[in-house]
Structure formats: structure tokens, C-alpha cells
Amino acid sequence: MSPRSYQIDSTPLPDDPELLRRRIAELEHDALRMSRIARIFYVTHALAVAMQTAGDISEIHERVLTLITSELGYDRAVLAMIEPHDAVLTGWLCSTDGPGAHLQRMPHTERLPTDDETWPIVEALRRGTPMLITDQRPPTGDPHANELLALCCYAILPMVLLGQPLGVILVDNPLRGEPLTMDDLYTLQHVASHTAVLIGGIQAVVGRAQRLAVEEERSRIAMEIHDAISQQLYGITYTIGACIRQLPARPDAVREQLVYLLPQAQHAAQGLRRAIFDLWPDDLDAARFKEELSGYFEEIAPPPRPRLFLQVDGGFDRLPVVLRRQLYRIAQEVLNNVVKHAQAGQAKLTLLCQDGEVVMRIADNGQGFDPVHVLADRSNASHYGLSSMRERADALGGQIRIDSAPGSGTTLTVTLPLR
Numbered sequence: 001m002s003p004r005s006y007q008i009d010s011t012p013l014p015d016d017p018e019l020l021r022r023r024i025a026e027l028e029h030d031a032l033r034m035s036r037i038a039r040i041f042y043v044t045h046a047l048a049v050a051m052q053t054a055g056d057i058s059e060i061h062e063r064v065l066t067l068i069t070s071e072l073g074y075d076r077a078v079l080a081m082i083e084p085h086d087a088v089l090t091g092w093l094c095s096t097d098g099p100g101a102h103l104q105r106m107p108h109t110e111r112l113p114t115d116d117e118t119w120p121i122v123e124a125l126r127r128g129t130p131m132l133i134t135d136q137r138p139p140t141g142d143p144h145a146n147e148l149l150a151l152c153c154y155a156i157l158p159m160v161l162l163g164q165p166l167g168v169i170l171v172d173n174p175l176r177g178e179p180l181t182m183d184d185l186y187t188l189q190h191v192a193s194h195t196a197v198l199i200g201g202i203q204a205v206v207g208r209a210q211r212l213a214v215e216e217e218r219s220r221i222a223m224e225i226h227d228a229i230s231q232q233l234y235g236i237t238y239t240i241g242a243c244i245r246q247l248p249a250r251p252d253a254v255r256e257q258l259v260y261l262l263p264q265a266q267h268a269a270q271g272l273r274r275a276i277f278d279l280w281p282d283d284l285d286a287a288r289f290k291e292e293l294s295g296y297f298e299e300i301a302p303p304p305r306p307r308l309f310l311q312v313d314g315g316f317d318r319l320p321v322v323l324r325r326q327l328y329r330i331a332q333e334v335l336n337n338v339v340k341h342a343q344a345g346q347a348k349l350t351l352l353c354q355d356g357e358v359v360m361r362i363a364d365n366g367q368g369f370d371p372v373h374v375l376a377d378r379s380n381a382s383h384y385g386l387s388s389m390r391e392r393a394d395a396l397g398g399q400i401r402i403d404s405a406p407g408s409g410t411t412l413t414v415t416l417p418l419r
Contacts, residue, residue, distance in 0.1 A: 057202050062103055064195045065095030068171060068188070073097070075175040078106070078149065081167035081199075082125075087114050089121070089168065097175070106148060112140055114165075121156055121168055128160040130189045132180060139170065153179045157192035161200035169195070236265055284324045286316040293331055293349070301339045306364070307346040308335075315353030323416055326396060327351065327360055330389045334362045334412050337386075342366025342410060356418050357398075363411040371402045389414070 061079050068077040076096050080089040092106035114122050121139040124131045133139070134153050138146035154172035158165060169192050173180065239261055243254045284292075290310045297308050316324065331349060338347045344366030351360045375386060386402070389412075393400045398416035 057199055060195070060198050060202065061091075061093050062095075064169070064191065065093060065103065068169070068191060069095045069097035072187070072191075074171050074184075074188075075173040076171065078170040079167065080112075082114060082165055083111075088112060089114060112142055112145055116141055121170075124156040125158045125160075125165045125168055128158055128163070128165065130158065130185050130192070131156040132182065132185045134179065150174065155180050155185050155188055157185075157188050159192050159196035159199065161196040164200075166196050166199055166203075236261055236268065284321070284328065286312040286314060289316060289324070289328060289351075292328065293335065296332055297335050297339075300336060306338065306342075306344045309346065309348040311348070311350045313352045313354075315358075316351060319353065319358060319418070323358065323396065323418075326392045327358070327414070327416070330392055330400075330414055331360065331362065333389050338362075338364045338366065338410075341369070344409070353418065358416050358418060360414040361411060363409065365409045368404045368406050368408045368410055370406060371404055 061081075065077045065079055068074050074097065076094065078092065078094045080092045082088070083090045089112040093103060094106055095103050112121075114125060117123050117126055119140045120131055120133060120137055132155055133151070136152045139149060139151055139154070139156065140146055149170070151170060151172055152174070154170055157169040157171065159167045159169065169188070171180065171184075171188055239257055243257050246254050290312055293310060294308065298305065316327075319327075335347065335349075338344055342364045344364035347362060347364040349360065349362045351358065353359075371386075386400075390400050393414055393416065396416050398414060401413045401415075402410065403413070404410035
């Protein structure tokens with residue numbers, strides 16, 4: 001390895017005290033500027049590592065806050081994200097440095113609106129520029145949130161990407177009481193800017209994956225309609241055409257073929273309804289859940305049909321979309337079994353959200369059955385419906401319980417965890 005050569009500034013220091021002070025001030029300024037550049041390089045490197053190794057956006061949040069407190073040396077950092085559909089700040093996470101340092105959620109400030117620009121936090125987000133608050137102005141107009149945050153001298157750092165606000169970071173030093181400076185603001189805004197790029201990149205990837213999943217699901221539904229429903233409809237129209245040609249010479253043959261066509265048409269209608277349901281937007285609320293189940297029940301149950309009672313907790317609207325859809329699917333299958341096998345006079349569905357889980361119970365006063373025997377008999381059509389329901393519940397970490405006996409009706413209970 002060849003030796004390196006270094007050039008040392010040999011300019012003699014001036015004899016004039018004023019010039020000497022000016023020269024020292026310039027050197028101190030240069031040292032401060034180099035220190036700032038070094039910190040920015042360090043921040044950039046640390047965030048790049050976080051991008052490569054973090055598993056999801058939540059982990060990015062945690063690493064950014066830990067970087068600000070544990071590695072850059074600030075006492076406290078708080079991060080919140082904007083929920084795009086509701087335009088509120090949510091998902092508040094706080095990191096502290098020093099004794100007992102830890103990450104913690106801040107549940108009491110979960111949903112703060114972003115429509116009042118008199119709030120410093122909203123003003124910074126709308127302008128996309130950082131703010132250094134030194135006059136103890138509270139960050140929001142929500143007294144409870146301000147009390148919880150307890151900010152006096154602090155920095156507001158908006159996370160903005162391509163003009164779109166993603167969230168905000170708040171930083172202060174409540175333990176040491178050391179005020180933040182413009183140099184602090186400069187460094188911290190680099191953290192916020194890089195974080196916005198990281199989060200925006202992950203959101204773009206997730207959004208693309210979701211769009212691809214939607215396209216794949218649409219292709220699957222289109223294939224199902226083409227391969228199953230359209231073929232059934234073609235067979236129905238072909239048979240109807242044959243019936244027309246046989247009238248009025250062979251009415252008995254036509255009647256026999258029409259009797260055969262009726263369940264085929266009903267099956268095609270059910271398949272089409274299922275396909276349409278798969279294309280629904282994510283707006284299956286409690287009212288629509290009951291409306292669709294009632295319509296489905298009337299469709300599959302010929303008069304005189306059993307009476308159907310539906311009681312759905314308002315908490316249903318806050319369930320994840322996947323839970324709502326799977327509960328609907330299971331309820332469909334249960335009601336189908338009630339119509340085909342139970343010979344019941346009535347059925348009642350109750351759905352409650354409580355104690356960290358959702359419980360759906362469907363009870364009928366029909367003839368009942370032996371669950372052990374039915375599940376053991378794989379040739380029994382009911383076996384497949386029950387197995388399908390169990391698979392749906394298992395996929396969501398839940399379970400299904402069947403209470404029934406010949407002559408005693410049937411109660412099916414679905415329990416799913418609210419994770």
C-alpha cells in the first residue's frame with residue numbers, strides 16, 4: 001500500500017487580535033458545518049440500513065424514533081401518521097431516551113383531525129416545512145392531547161413526499177431542559193425527509209401488491225363466471241329452445257325438462273350472486289350484512305320458508321374487511337344447511353363483538369343431527385359445508401362449535417379473535 005500524503009494549511013495566524021478572532025470564528029463555523037454534514041451522512045446511512053432490514057412500516061417507525069433518541073441523543077421523539085381516507089393523525093408512537101427508555105403507544109391521541117391550520121402541527125404539515133416552537137405554544141387545539149404530549153420547546157417535522165403529507169415527527173428535550181436550535185432543526189428535518197421516502201416507498205410497494213392481488217382476484221372471478229355460470233346459462237337457454245320446439249306436440253316432455261331446468265337456473269343465480277359479492281367494495285356494514293343475508297335466505301328457501309331473526313352488534317362495522325366477509329360466507333353456508341336439511345320453523349343469528357373476539361351464533365329449531373356421524377360420513381353433502389366453514393374459521397385463527405342432536409335443533413357458534 002502506497003503511503004498517503006497530507007497537505008497541512010501552513011498559513012500563519014494573523015498578529016491582529018481582531019483578525020485572529022475572526023479566523024477562529026471561521027474555523028469554528030467550518031467545524032460546526034462539517035459536524036452537521038457528518039451527522040447527516042450518519043442519518044442517511046442509518047435509514048438506508050433500516051430500509052434494507054425492516055420488515056414493515058411499523059418497524060421503520062420504531063427505528064426512526066430510536067435513531068433520534070438513542071443515537072442522535074434527543075430526549076424524546078413522537079411520530080404520528082396521516083390516515084389518508086379520514087385525514088386524521090393516528091398511530092401515535094413515542095420513544096424516550098435515558099433511564100427507563102422505551103417505545104410506547106399513545107392511545108389517547110389516536111385520531112386528531114388535520115383540518116385546522118391554526119394548530120402548529122397542521123400548519124407545518126400543510127406547508128411541508130419544519131417549525132421550531134420556542135414560545136410554549138401547544139401543538140394542537142385538543143387540550144387532552146396537549147396535556148399528554150406536554151411539549152414546550154420542540155420541533156415539528158412534517159414527513160412529506162411529492163407534496164403529499166404522510167405524517168409528522170415531534171422532538172424535544174424534556175429531561176435535560178436543553179432547547180432545540182436551528183441546527184437541530186436542520187438535522188432532524190433530514191431524518192423526516194428520508195423517513196418520508198422510506199415510508200412512501202414501502203406504501204407504493206404495498207399498494208402495487210394490493211392492486212395486483214385485486215387484478216388476480218378479478219381474473220379468478222371472471223374465469224369462474226366464464227367456466228361455470230356462463231356454461232350453465234348456455235345449457236339453460238339451449239334446453240329452453242328445445243322445449244319451445246317441442247310445444248305443443250310433447251307437453252309432458254317439456255314439463256319434465258322445465259322441472260330439470262329450475263334447480264339449474266337457481267344454482268346459476270346463486271353462483272352469479274357470489275361472484276358479484278366478491279366484487280363488492282369494502283362497505284359491508286351491519287345493515288348491509290343483514291340485508292344481504294335476508295335476501296339470500298329468501299332466494300334459497302321456497303315458501304313457506306322458516307322465519308329468520310338477525311341481531312348484529314354495531315361493532316361489526318369496525319371489524320377488518322376480511323373478518324366481515326368470512327363471517328358472511330359462513331352465515332350463508334349455515335343458512336343453506338338450515339334450508340336443505342334442518343326442516344326448521346325458525347332460525348336466529350346473533351353476532352357480538354366483545355372481550356377481544358367476535359362471536360356469531362346461528363340456532364334453529366329443526367330436526368337436528370349427530371355432528372360426529374355427519375362429519376365422519378364424507379359422502380354426506382353437509383360434511384362439505386361444515387368442513388368449508390371450519391377451514392374459513394381456522395384460516396383466521398378461530399374455531400367453530402356445533403351443538404346438535406337428533407330432534408333437538410342445531411346451534412353453530414363461530415368465534416374469531418379480533419387481531
